[in-house]
Amino acid sequence: MAGALEGIKIVDLTRVLAGPFCTMTLADLGADVIKIEGTATKDDTRFWGPPYAGGESAYYLCANRNKRAIRLNLKSDKGKEVFKRLVAESDVVVQNFKTGTLERMGLGYEQLKAVNPRIILASITGFGSNGPYKDLAGYDYIIQAMSGLMEITGDQQSGPMKVGVAIADVLTGLYTTVGILAAIQERNHSGVGQSIDISLFDSQISALVNVASNYLVSGIIPKRLGNQHPNIVPYQVFPTADQEMVVAVGNDAQFRKFVQVLGVEEWADDHRFATNPKRVENRELLIGMISERMKTMPSRHLREQLEAVGVPNGPINNMKELFADPQVQAREMVVEMAHPTAEKIKLVGSPLKLSRTPVEMKQHPPLYGEHTEQVLVSLGYTIEEIEEMQKNQEVQ
DSSP states (O other): OOOTTTTOEEEEOOOSSHHHHHHHHHHHTTOEEEEEEOSSOOOGGGGSOSSEETTEEHHHHTTOTTEEEEEOOTTSHHHHHHHHHHHHTOSEEEEOOSTTHHHHTTOSHHHHHHHOTTOEEEEEESSOSSSTTTTSOOOHHHHHHHTTTGGGSSOTTTOSOOOSSOHHHHHHHHHHHHHHHHHHHHHHHHSOOOEEEEEHHHHHHHTTHHHHHHHHHHOOOOOOOTTSOSSOSSEEEEOOSSSOEEEEOOSHHHHHHHHHHTTOGGGGGOTTTSSHHHHHHTHHHHHHHHHHHHTTSOHHHHHHHHHHHTOOEEEOOOHHHHHHOHHHHHTTOEEEEEETTTEEEEEEOOSOOOSSSOOOOOSOSOOTTTTHHHHHHHTTOOHHHHHHHHHTTSOO
């Protein structure tokens, strides 16, 4: 079955996570993504293990399915010729070199536009194409620190903490995907492409959402609240008689149901707790009272009661518990694929559920340069020409 982006061809010059996550998302939707790696250099994440499956790192596998891969020396004249021939028949180029790298190679947007006026060039950098930090390298950990994310993560005792995954990379990949889809839609009207400038720094600042807005409105620097919410109470981790769980009371009606389950319905009429602003104001007092109450109640029984009355709550799963969850299985959030060196691999499924053009897992995360000959032949090169390029290390 054709995917939603069937007929869209994407040249992927990215490595590590933000760019590959973007291009994998587009590939999952049916785009033909051709991943280019250097003849002397591979995507760094191929070495970011253990664990490995069939010689491929789990990190690399997480962001590269549904792509084809070629090896190409973009520093050589022949390599640039191959690249431009590929660009001439493609829709999008995605790259995450340092600012100005493609331009110095003679492969910047102006040069690519001369080859194909419809081409869309999406550039992912740490800090964007302008400003005093434009030449700095961008790493997720540094971005989490500089964007303010670490300063609001953790609690007062822990000090600043990073998020448990490279969230700035993931968000940047998603923002880049949105930008590319918007540019494709605009090109449908104008007939011409454009360049897209996405930075990890901008993306993570945007994702501060209500915390950033709280500061911009009030001028008050937010404190680290650990597992608490800055604007809603109670909305955090609580102890029970056997294990911790999360309760997320989003409004006053839910609070009334919540305290009824706890057997202290009179709290809903207490002037200190009757409204969310009052609960935020009296946060420490109320949280202490709730915690003491919940410590006497088994988590399973408590969760069942809260679910019955519509109060949001949930367990704190580890990875084993998560992937054993029947909801995860029902939503096909684990997929199994055949692989040439690992026989079979398990990957996280796609959250994109389209009714007529569903995501399909057609191609395992490619081996280094796995489709070089296939792609070059499709561009019109003969086997003899390909062998000559291999001998000269322009491809391998």
